[in-house]
Amino acid sequence: MLNPDLKLNTKIFSDDVEQVPIRKGFGEGLAQAGESNKDIVALSADLTESTQMHLFKNKFPERFVEIGVAEQNLATVASGIAAMGKYPFFSSYAMFSPGRNWEQIRTTLAYNDRKAVIVGSHAGVSVGPDGGTHQAIEDIALMRVIPRMVVLSPCDALQAKKMTIALAQAPLLAYLRLAREKTPAITTEDTPLEIGKGQILFRPEGVAHVAIVATGALVANAMRVAKDLERKHIKAIVVNIHTIKPLDEELIIKVAKETKAIVTVEEHQIAGGLGGAVAECLAKNYPTAIEFVGVQDLFGQSGTPNELIEHYGMGRDDIMSAVLKVLDRKN
Amino acid sequence: MKNKIGTYSTRELSIKANEIRESIISMLLSAGSGHTAGPLGMADVFTALYFDLVRHDPENPDWKERDRVILSNGHINPVLYATMAHVGYFPTEELQTLRKFGSRLQGHPHREFLPYLENSSGPLGCGLSQAVGMALADRIDNGVTSDKYFYCLLGDGELNEGNNWEAIMLAGKEKLRNLIAIVDRNNIQIDGYTEDVMPLDSLNAKWEAFNWHVQEIDGHNIEAIIDAVHKTKAVFEKPSVIIARTIPGKGVREFERKFEWHGKAPNKEEANMALQELRTLNGKIKSEHN
Numbered sequence: 001m002l003n004p005d006l007k008l009n010t011k012i013f014s015d016d017v018e019q020v021p022i023r024k025g026f027g028e029g030l031a032q033a034g035e036s037n038k039d040i041v042a043l044s045a046d047l048t049e050s051t052q053m054h055l056f057k058n059k060f061p062e063r064f065v066e067i068g069v070a071e072q073n074l075a076t077v078a079s080g081i082a083a084m085g086k087y088p089f090f091s092s093y094a095m096f097s098p099g100r101n102w103e104q105i106r107t108t109l110a111y112n113d114r115k116a117v118i119v120g121s122h123a124g125v126s127v128g129p130d131g132g133t134h135q136a137i138e139d140i141a142l143m144r145v146i147p148r149m150v151v152l153s154p155c156d157a158l159q160a161k162k163m164t165i166a167l168a169q170a171p172l173l174a175y176l177r178l179a180r181e182k183t184p185a186i187t188t189e190d191t192p193l194e195i196g197k198g199q200i201l202f203r204p205e206g207v208a209h210v211a212i213v214a215t216g217a218l219v220a221n222a223m224r225v226a227k228d229l230e231r232k233h234i235k236a237i238v239v240n241i242h243t244i245k246p247l248d249e250e251l252i253i254k255v256a257k258e259t260k261a262i263v264t265v266e267e268h269q270i271a272g273g274l275g276g277a278v279a280e281c282l283a284k285n286y287p288t289a290i291e292f293v294g295v296q297d298l299f300g301q302s303g304t305p306n307e308l309i310e311h312y313g314m315g316r317d318d319i320m321s322a323v324l325k326v327l328d329r330k331n
Numbered sequence: 332m333k334n335k336i337g338t339y340s341t342r343e344l345s346i347k348a349n350e351i352r353e354s355i356i357s358m359l360l361s362a363g364s365g366h367t368a369g370p371l372g373m374a375d376v377f378t379a380l381y382f383d384l385v386r387h388d389p390e391n392p393d394w395k396e397r398d399r400v401i402l403s404n405g406h407i408n409p410v411l412y413a414t415m416a417h418v419g420y421f422p423t424e425e426l427q428t429l430r431k432f433g434s435r436l437q438g439h440p441h442r443e444f445l446p447y448l449e450n451s452s453g454p455l456g457c458g459l460s461q462a463v464g465m466a467l468a469d470r471i472d473n474g475v476t477s478d479k480y481f482y483c484l485l486g487d488g489e490l491n492e493g494n495n496w497e498a499i500m501l502a503g504k505e506k507l508r509n510l511i512a513i514v515d516r517n518n519i520q521i522d523g524y525t526e527d528v529m530p531l532d533s534l535n536a537k538w539e540a541f542n543w544h545v546q547e548i549d550g551h552n553i554e555a556i557i558d559a560v561h562k563t564k565a566v567f568e569k570p571s572v573i574i575a576r577t578i579p580g581k582g583v584r585e586f587e588r589k590f591e592w593h594g595k596a597p598n599k600e601e602a603n604m605a606l607q608e609l610r611t612l613n614g615k616i617k618s619e620h621n
Contacts, residue, residue: 004447041467041468041471062471063471065411067497067501068497068500068501070497070500070501072456072457072460072493072494072497072500073463073494073497073498076457076460076461076464076494076498077460077461077463077464077498077501078464079450079457079460079461079464080401080460080461080462080463080464080465080466080467080468081464081465081467081468082464083399083449083450083461083464083465083468084464084465084469084472085468086468086471088464104454104457104494104552105455106490107451107452107453107454108450108451108457108461109442111441111451112450112451113443139514220482311514
């Protein structure tokens with residue numbers, strides 16, 4: 001059942017659940033946060049509306065900087081702005097920022113100990129028809145290895161909005177990963193959010209057989225699968241890891257101890273992403289059988305989001321297969 | 332508000348620059364590695380900045396109203412460290428710890444180790460854009476008539492980096508009048524002469540084309556350096572760049588104009604020869620000054 005403490009959207013299992021792009025939640029959150037935090041400055045690299053930053057720009061034009069198509073400059077100018085005590089949010093497609101400007105982010109932001117938010121929109125293969133050049137499926141790995149970097153991957157638009165507001169209240173150096181496509185609304189206005197704390201969204205009664213640990217837009221799929229598993233008398237916990245770094249190790253170890261079988265789900269390469277983080281944590285603390293749902297060392301291509309999610313093995317059937325496989329390995 | 336360093340005559344500044352060169356040689360000898368040519372070549376510019384032009388206070392490094400100096404080509408940090416020590420940020424004895432384990436004077440500048448630095452640097456081509464960001468942030472708070480200045484020091488070789496040209500474009504667009512870039516035009520980089528590795532000329536025309544105010548000066552003439560910076564302050568609609576023509580290795584004849592000295596430190600014999608030459612001002616004076 002849905003975790004009652006989190007006051008989640010009860011329509012999440014129905015096909016006509018409300019769907020909103022995650023990036024939109026960010027845009028609304030930034031525009032709202034700009035009112036209370038006057039230090040926020042927004043920077044865009046010629047993708048202002050696409051990354052939903054226009055909502056901030058329209059309200060606070062004096063605190064918006066158009067950088068042009070220059071992602072290296074985007075990161076380094078943001079570093080200079082942060083050096084003067086301001087809190088920059090800079091956005092582009094994840095493939096270009098942090099894809100193209102990784103070293104600038106490492107040196108001028110992290111090494112320099114600046115507080116800023118790298119907003120990577122259009123992450124994952126669900127970008128769709130634009131094709132593989134525009135589908136960032138390596139970005140979590142790139143950001144996770146940088147000291148001081150907090151890596152955030154909200155599961156829906158409202159969570160992205162709350163995360164943006166939380167960052168504005170307590171500035172961090174963070175990477176905020178957003179998806180382009182409409183995503184089912186899992187959380188509600190009343191759902192709490194604490195950066196660094198994972199959330200058990202779904203939990204059957206009694207001891208569970210498996211834990212599905214998911215992040216980003218695929219969390220909704222993981223929940224649908226957990227619901228379907230009930231009919232097969234398989235009890236699955238769904239954990240939403242919206243903060244990939246620092247990882248909520250306590251929660252991961254706890255569900256591993258209970259289920260002794262983990263499936264990770266992410267729209268990212270298997271290497272270095274959520275699956276890698278969970279595996280590192282469990283290998284050290286509580287070795288557990290894990291199956292990884294994600295992109296298997298391949299590039300994306302054109303197609304509809306659903307076609308691509310299924311082609312690359314991240315659909316509901318794939319999550320289901322991974323669950324059965326890990327249960328098989330456990331027994 | 333003026334800087335809190337005091338006032339020096341041009342002659343006094345020249346002597347300071349020479350002392351800074353001596354410190355550069357001795358700290359590189361102690362370190363056993365590092366860059367020699369660039370730091371010697373920029374000693375006059377750094378002296379003019381820290382002892383005259385820049386508004387700062389070594390006793391209050393966090394002074395909010397200070398101007399900002401952003402070193403982009405972090406590998407010339409011996410001249411930055413030596414100048415900062417001589418102007419009072421830390422004892423000159425500490426210069427001997429350059430590049431050693433636990434030292435505040437990291438091989439390339441790291442502001443976590445030495446908090447008086449405005450930025451960490453080493454990877455080339457991203458100092459100017461940080462200075463642009465600082466000037467933009469300052470304009471949000473203080474408007475276009477802000478009396479704060481943002482100095483960015485760049486090497487000519489690092490202009491190969493595309494990130495610089497992104498910053499140059501943006502600063503021109505934003506008309507950042509209180510941004511002053513100073514390019515160390517010494518014509519060398521690691522693999523050879525700049526015009527062989529990747530030609531930069533006509534360098535002035537390039538900056539002008541991006542809507543910058545351009546001056547070209549003799550980077551060893553302290554009066555010319557000070558004069559050029561003052562001139563930038565009368566330019567309202569554009570950022571300014573000063574192309575400082577310098578001699579790499581300046582002050583030690585054996586090192587001058589040789590790209591081989593870009594990235595290596597002198598051994599004991601070479602350092603002694605260099606110090607002797609600096610202390611006698613190329614043999615112009617008989618007894619070595621202290």
